[in-house]
Amino acid sequence: MSSINLIESKGVLRNNWNAEVEDYVIGCEWADEGNILLVGNVAGGVSALEGETGNILWHKSKTHDGNLLAISVNPNGKLFATSGQDGCILIRETAGGAVIETIQLEKGWVEHLEWSQDGISLAASISKNVHVFDYKGQEKWRSEQHSSTISALAWSRNDELATACYGKVAFHDVIRNKIKQSLEWKGSLISMELSADGDIVACGSQDNTVHFWRRSTGKDSMMSGYPGKPRNLAFNSSGKLLATGGSEIITVWSFENNGPEGTTPGQLECHESFVSMLSFAPHGNRLASGARDGSIAIWGLMSDGHGGSIGTSRMSDHVSSIAWKKDSKVIAAGNAKGQIVSWKVKT
Numbered sequence: 001m002s003s004i005n006l007i008e009s010k011g012v013l014r015n016n017w018n019a020e021v022e023d024y025v026i027g028c029e030w031a032d033e034g035n036i037l038l039v040g041n042v043a044g045g046v047s048a049l050e051g052e053t054g055n056i057l058w059h060k061s062k063t064h065d066g067n068l069l070a071i072s073v074n075p076n077g078k079l080f081a082t083s084g085q086d087g088c089i090l091i092r093e094t095a096g097g098a099v100i101e102t103i104q105l106e107k108g109w110v111e112h113l114e115w116s117q118d119g120i121s122l123a124a125s126i127s128k129n130v131h132v133f134d135y136k137g138q139e140k141w142r143s144e145q146h147s148s149t150i151s152a153l154a155w156s157r158n159d160e161l162a163t164a165c166y167g168k169v170a171f172h173d174v175i176r177n178k179i180k181q182s183l184e185w186k187g188s189l190i191s192m193e194l195s196a197d198g199d200i201v202a203c204g205s206q207d208n209t210v211h212f213w214r215r216s217t218g219k220d221s222m223m224s225g226y227p228g229k230p231r232n233l234a235f236n237s238s239g240k241l242l243a244t245g246g247s248e249i250i251t252v253w254s255f256e257n258n259g260p261e262g263t264t265p266g267q268l269e270c271h272e273s274f275v276s277m278l279s280f281a282p283h284g285n286r287l288a289s290g291a292r293d294g295s296i297a298i299w300g301l302m303s304d305g306h307g308g309s310i311g312t313s314r315m316s317d318h319v320s321s322i323a324w325k326k327d328s329k330v331i332a333a334g335n336a337k338g339q340i341v342s343w344k345v346k347t
Helices: none
Strands: 013-020 025-031 036-041 046-050 056-060 068-073 079-084 088-093 099-104 110-115 121-126 129-134 139-142 152-157 160-165 168-173 178-184 189-194 200-205 210-214 220-223 233-235 241-244 250-254 266-268 275-280 286-291 295-301 307-314 319-324 330-335 339-345
Touching: 013 307, 025 068, 025 330, 025 339, 036 068, 036 339, 068 110, 079 110, 079 121, 088 110, 088 121, 110 152, 121 152, 129 160, 152 189, 160 189, 168 189, 189 233, 200 233, 200 241, 233 275, 241 275, 250 286, 266 295, 266 307, 275 319, 286 319, 286 330, 307 339
Parallel strands: 025 319
Antiparallel strands: 013 339, 025 036, 036 046, 046 056, 068 079, 079 088, 088 099, 110 121, 121 129, 129 139, 152 160, 160 168, 168 178, 189 200, 200 210, 210 220, 233 241, 241 250, 250 266, 275 286, 286 295, 295 307, 319 330, 330 339
16 A cells, blocks of 8 residues: 545545556556456556455566556456567466466567457457457457558457558458458547447547547548547447547537537536546446546536536546446546556445
């Protein structure tokens, strides 16, 4: 445990515990039914923190030769994977952190990892290529080379993987080894989120816009006017609300009825610097946000995307990761100084 000093948490947020790891937190995720918080830091360290107290259960240093780039917890909560600048993927047990499989790819950075919803497949991107492995580390599928470096990937179904790169989003059938759908737009896509039903695809773009498609119709639209690059996007559990960063103000678009075209989005204001993290609660319309100045906020939203802050707190530096427990009653966040903080969220 550390002696991190927090400002008073207000509203629905109640200080729970705090801890520290070696370096900049690149990801934190709950595992083992919320009993463990797994934390990866840029220096290559991986830590397991006890969910109730924040006490360190185990820690592994320098797990990769170079920086750690991604961490992803299997939906079963018993396994997780990490990847790094060494072109290596490690599949580990949550309890104890033992490595059960080592996957060595070609030379390069493995920047993105994502488990399928059923926990059977693990997708990983390295430069212009994507590989899919089973949980035992056996390769099941690999893509043809993309036209540019892959900027994001996400499972739309257990057999269908979406990838984003310059100029398009592609949906790959990893069983039949074919591209099921390509959604094209001339521009550099830097982030991607899918709605819960997989029909809506939203991407942040290098030109300070958010582009989205409806897969069912192929229709696309663009949201402009962002002061910065909207790297942070989040859909709520129903897929009807899309929260976007790219500013100190969070813009929330509603896909209810015929929206968001022709509607006025919600504008959420309380952060004084650019938003760095967005995450909806697993249930309902509560949104957690973090900013570059360390501020944390919880928002209560209506179905039209409008709402207000219902809880605030602050960390000491840039918020780099936020994770909700499945019951939506606890959140944890990591920052650029290696600090981890947990709050209880009142219902």
